[in-house]
Amino acid sequence: MSTLTQLEGHDAFIHRHLGVSAAEEAAMCATLKVASRAELVAQTVPAQIRLNAPLAIGAPMREEDALAKIRGYASQNIIKKSLIGLGYYGTHLPTVILRNVLENPGWYTAYTPYQAEIAQGRLEALLNYQQMIIDLTGLELANASLLDEATAAAEAMAMARRISKAASNAFYVDEGVFPQTLDVLKTRAEGFGFTLITGPAMDAAKHDVFGALFQTPNASGELTDFTALIGELKAKGVVTAVACDLLALVLAKAPGEMGADIAFGSAQRFGVPMGFGGPHAAFFATRDEHKRSVPGRIIGVSVDARGKTALRMALQTREQHIRREKANSNICTSQVLLANIAGFYATYHGPEGLKRIASRVHRSAQIFKAALVQHGVSVQNAQFFDTLTIASSDAGSIAARALAAGFNVRVAANAISVSFDETTTRSDLAALLAAFVPGATLDVDAVDAQVATACEFGPARSSAILTHPVFNRYHTEHEMLRYLKRLENKDLALTHSMIPLGSCTMKLNATSEMIPVTWPEFGNIHPFAPADQTRGYELLLNELTEMLKAVTGFAAICMQPNSGAQGEYAGLVAIQRYHASRGEGHRKICLIPKSAHGTNPATAQMLGLSVIVVNCDDNGNVDVEDLKAKIAQHAANLSCLMITYPSTHGVFEEAIKDICALVHAAGGQVYMDGANLNAQVGLTSPATIGADVSHMNLHKTFCIPHGGGGPGMGPIGLAAHLAPFAPNHSVNVVSGPNVGQSAVSAAPYGSASILPISWMYIAMMGGSGLTAATEVALLNANYVATRLSGHYPVLYTGSQGRVAHECIIDIRPIKAACGITEVDIAKRLMDYGFHAPTMSFPVAGTIMIEPTESESKSELDRLIDALIAIRGEIAQVESGALPADNNPLKNAPHTQADVIGEWDRPYSREAAVFPLAWVAAAKYWPSVNRIDDVYGDRNLFCACVPMDEYQA
Numbered sequence: 001m002s003t004l005t006q007l008e009g010h011d012a013f014i015h016r017h018l019g020v021s022a023a024e025e026a027a028m029c030a031t032l033k034v035a036s037r038a039e040l041v042a043q044t045v046p047a048q049i050r051l052n053a054p055l056a057i058g059a060p061m062r063e064e065d066a067l068a069k070i071r072g073y074a075s076q077n078i079i080k081k082s083l084i085g086l087g088y089y090g091t092h093l094p095t096v097i098l099r100n101v102l103e104n105p106g107w108y109t110a111y112t113p114y115q116a117e118i119a120q121g122r123l124e125a126l127l128n129y130q131q132m133i134i135d136l137t138g139l140e141l142a143n144a145s146l147l148d149e150a151t152a153a154a155e156a157m158a159m160a161r162r163i164s165k166a167a168s169n170a171f172y173v174d175e176g177v178f179p180q181t182l183d184v185l186k187t188r189a190e191g192f193g194f195t196l197i198t199g200p201a202m203d204a205a206k207h208d209v210f211g212a213l214f215q216t217p218n219a220s221g222e223l224t225d226f227t228a229l230i231g232e233l234k235a236k237g238v239v240t241a242v243a244c245d246l247l248a249l250v251l252a253k254a255p256g257e258m259g260a261d262i263a264f265g266s267a268q269r270f271g272v273p274m275g276f277g278g279p280h281a282a283f284f285a286t287r288d289e290h291k292r293s294v295p296g297r298i299i300g301v302s303v304d305a306r307g308k309t310a311l312r313m314a315l316q317t318r319e320q321h322i323r324r325e326k327a328n329s330n331i332c333t334s335q336v337l338l339a340n341i342a343g344f345y346a347t348y349h350g351p352e353g354l355k356r357i358a359s360r361v362h363r364s365a366q367i368f369k370a371a372l373v374q375h376g377v378s379v380q381n382a383q384f385f386d387t388l389t390i391a392s393s394d395a396g397s398i399a400a401r402a403l404a405a406g407f408n409v410r411v412a413a414n415a416i417s418v419s420f421d422e423t424t425t426r427s428d429l430a431a432l433l434a435a436f437v438p439g440a441t442l443d444v445d446a447v448d449a450q451v452a453t454a455c456e457f458g459p460a461r462s463s464a465i466l467t468h469p470v471f472n473r474y475h476t477e478h479e480m481l482r483y484l485k486r487l488e489n490k491d492l493a494l495t496h497s498m499i500p501l502g503s504c505t506m507k508l509n510a511t512s513e514m515i516p517v518t519w520p521e522f523g524n525i526h527p528f529a530p531a532d533q534t535r536g537y538e539l540l541l542n543e544l545t546e547m548l549k550a551v552t553g554f555a556a557i558c559m560q561p562n563s564g565a566q567g568e569y570a571g572l573v574a575i576q577r578y579h580a581s582r583g584e585g586h587r588k589i590c591l592i593p594k595s596a597h598g599t600n601p602a603t604a605q606m607l608g609l610s611v612i613v614v615n616c617d618d619n620g621n622v623d624v625e626d627l628k629a630k631i632a633q634h635a636a637n638l639s640c641l642m643i644t645y646p647s648t649h650g651v652f653e654e655a656i657k658d659i660c661a662l663v664h665a666a667g668g669q670v671y672m673d674g675a676n677l678n679a680q681v682g683l684t685s686p687a688t689i690g691a692d693v694s695h696m697n698l699h700k701t702f703c704i705p706h707g708g709g710g711p712g713m714g715p716i717g718l719a720a721h722l723a724p725f726a727p728n729h730s731v732n733v734v735s736g737p738n739v740g741q742s743a744v745s746a747a748p749y750g751s752a753s754i755l756p757i758s759w760m761y762i763a764m765m766g767g768s769g770l771t772a773a774t775e776v777a778l779l780n781a782n783y784v785a786t787r788l789s790g791h792y793p794v795l796y797t798g799s800q801g802r803v804a805h806e807c808i809i810d811i812r813p814i815k816a817a818c819g820i821t822e823v824d825i826a827k828r829l830m831d832y833g834f835h836a837p838t839m840s841f842p843v844a845g846t847i848m849i850e851p852t853e854s855e856s857k858s859e860l861d862r863l864i865d866a867l868i869a870i871r872g873e874i875a876q877v878e879s880g881a882l883p884a885d886n887n888p889l890k891n892a893p894h895t896q897a898d899v900i901g902e903w904d905r906p907y908s909r910e911a912a913v914f915p916l917a918w919v920a921a922a923k924y925w926p927s928v929n930r931i932d933d934v935y936g937d938r939n940l941f942c943a944c945v946p947m948d949e950y951q952a
């Protein structure tokens with residue numbers, strides 16, 4: 001019998017996370033002709049950058065022990081009723097959505113819907129969300145979410161500059177905006193070189209500006225009808241953006257009805273827990289004429305090859321991956337899962353249910369106001385929805401009494417604000433009144449009977465909302481449950497098969513990692529709650545910070561950026577602030593290798609940097625001679641190099657240290673895009689290779705699921721000299737050398753409530769497990785590359801013929817020979833039950849496969865066998881046995897509609913839909929045929945349409 005220690009070791013989480021067993025690993029090493037994983041790693045990772053000590057992270061924890069430990073942290077967060085407002089409110093997530101969406105891997109493990117034919121479920125949910133935003137804002141077009149309200153404000157400002165004809169370089173901001181919004185606007189305005197003017201909303205027209213931003217209800221709860229002001233500004237060519245509240249808009253006049261060009265805000269209170277700041281979806285809507293200028297993704301309606309209605313992401317040519325430094329914004333990962341939850345909240349409640357909820361919130365505020373007035377306390381607001389502000393020289397004592405009664409209120413200079421929400425009860429109103437007026441009692445029914453039922457928020461909305469049938473048929477739990485399941489069934493997620501997306505690292509999102517996310521002790525915490533209520537978060541964040549320092553080798557970590565691209569932005573902000581602090585603010589040249597992800601140049605542009613592209617050589621490495629020449633040419637003005645490591649070509653460049661040294665010698669800084677960190681952890685690190693700052697996509701390397709296109713987290717690690725220049729936060733100041741720096745995100749720790757996922761992963765793997773994960777990721781990628789190399793050319797390998805954690809296979813020779821493209825292969829893989837690898841990035845006409853460490857040998861073999869079988873199908877086209885325009889690839893994906901009717905194709909039905917035995921055994925059916933992108937963009941339509949016969 002084994003010892004207790006051995007038996008416990010066998011339970012380790014690492015054996016659940018890593019896909020290959022010891023026997024499989026031996027077989028794979030034999031295929032690769034190496035004696036061991038260690039030998040493969042030695043052939044792959046250059047010796048000069050290897051770490052010489054194990055990761056300083058503790059021993060692996062068993063799943064139940066890690067859960068118990070994090071439960072202990074959660075229990076140190078104290079849940080109070082937070083009436084602080086400022087964009088974060090209590091809400092009830094309907095449990096049918098909690099369990100079947102937020103806690104369901106069928107929804108949360110899906111990838112961004114680039115392969116639309118296998119993503120119709122979440123695309124429909126997003127279309128519903130867009131329709132909801134269109135209805136509530138009274139505008140014509142909405143995107144599918146942005147990262148948070150404050151960054152949406154910054155995007156509105158940038159968009160205003162794109163569409164305004166005014167010559168001014170100044171932007172006006174209503175002083176009533178939420179303070180964190182102003183904080184983020186400051187950072188962005190500085191980068192773009194805009195002048196920010198703040199003052200009373202009604203003074204906007206006195207200034208010469210290109211755009212103006214207002215908020216209603218504003219930070220003190222005042223609702224304003226900006227119609228006249230907007231009209232005046234519009235006549236002067238000023239673009240107007242209005243920050244607004246979805247629940248207020250159920251009843252109140254919409255920004256579109258006021259004439260605004262842009263409306264934005266947070267969809268948090270539609271069912272998404274506050275989560276200490278996020279993740280939540282920010283919404284963004286505008287007029288149809290501005291559709292090409294909108295930041296972020298837009299879902300649109302098109303048709304498939306059989307003429308059936310089908311959805312896909314529209315107008316992608318606006319985006320950073322195509323337009324690079326000319327893109328509308330750098331946004332990539334957004335908040336799909338949260339947007340879908342908000343949309344489902346509206347679907348479940350329907351227009352009448354939402355009106356009841358909004359009216360109840362407003363009624364609570366009305367009753368509370370009347371009760372205060374009856375006790376001689378005057379309320380400042382003339383018009384309000386849910387938030388009341390009371391002038392008081394004694395705000396501190398009122399807040400203390402409110403706290404003792406279980407409420408967080410907002411204390412401002414000589415004033416106190418309370419925001420009511422869906423969770424507010426009658427007894428809350430009574431208890432709160434006693435805090436404001438000691439000894440006062442409140443008979444809610446009596447006051448309710450006395451107060452007029454007329455609303456007190458100014459003009460009501462004149463337009464109907466949510467009239468589309470989807471918002472009017474799923475109000476019972478059975479109907480809703482089945483609707484959610486029907487949508488889920490259309491989508492392919494990690495619950496079906498591996499998603500081998502190069503650069504996106506779709507590894508296991510383990511159940512134990514996900515469980516703490518929906519604990520109330522993490523969810524029901526306001527981001528601006530007093531520190532003594534958030535001790536659990538503090539302990540967790542401190543520990544995660546130390547873990548990420550160990551992984552990256554950096555001196556400091558900033559948790560604020562809520563996506564990778566946002567991390568790039570925060571990193572470049574730190575670099576530019578550092579240069580400016582040394583009197584070198586003129587350094588504005590950013591070098592970026594040709595192979596870089598589109599977010600890199602898009603981000604550089606947001607800081608006003610000029611992008612100079614550095615060439616790559618035939619092996620996919622940075623062309624060092626070209627780099628030297630460009631550094632020499634721009635040395636005096638060099639800000640930084642942005643570089644991905646291992647490169648987006650999937651190789652560990654041996655010259656990386658020299659490259660960083662060259663940049664430093666010229667006074668520049670090195671920003672490392674950390675998307676490929678999964679190939680580094682435990683073997684090398686960003687600090688070791690010479691980078692100064694780098695982001696970590698926690699939704700790639702550290703197990704946060706992709707959610708169908710968000711949420712994510714992109715904290716940055718910084719070397720000591722850059723740490724003082726990292727973003728901080730004006731409302732909830734984070735201690736550190738960077739106090740006083742303005743923010744990049746709405747919340748101090750970004751999307752804090754998903755950080756437990758990464759903490760759990762690191763805690764359960766331990767330093768040794770994380771290093772093993774990196775090694776297995778390299779093993780799996782090399783296994784795929786080696787097995788495929790006899791069938792497809794593998795582009796780019798290191799000096800010893802090895803790839804890093806991903807490999808690129810070249811489809812261009814096939815296209816030249818017979819016209820089959822990487823798109824055809826991607827669509828054909830759907831017939832085999834797989835999601836396509838990354839297409840045409842970083843090289844057009846190729847596909848990039850990243851298997852990750854979590855896939856088993858049998859799953860890898862299935863993918864490889866599918867690709868080999870597809871190569872055989874291509875050979876039939878090449879030989880002329882199958883016509884070039886009528887074959888299983890060009891007709892892919894195949895649906896049930898294809899195979900039930902007449903069959904007149906030159907290949908069999910079986911070959912079409914059951915090409916291999918295991919495919920038939922567990923068939924995943926794409927719900928639509930190939931979608932026509934061009935048709936959809938020519939006939940752009942981004943609102944709800946009847947989706948199928950079931951709904952007719």
Ligand SMILES: *Cc1c(COP(=O)(O)O)cnc(C)c1O
Pocket residue numbers: 331332333503504563564565566597599600644648673675676697712714
């Ligand atoms: C994913 C990725 C990004 C962007 O990260 P997001 O989290 O989607 O914003 C940037 N660079 C590379 C190489 C990536 O793979």
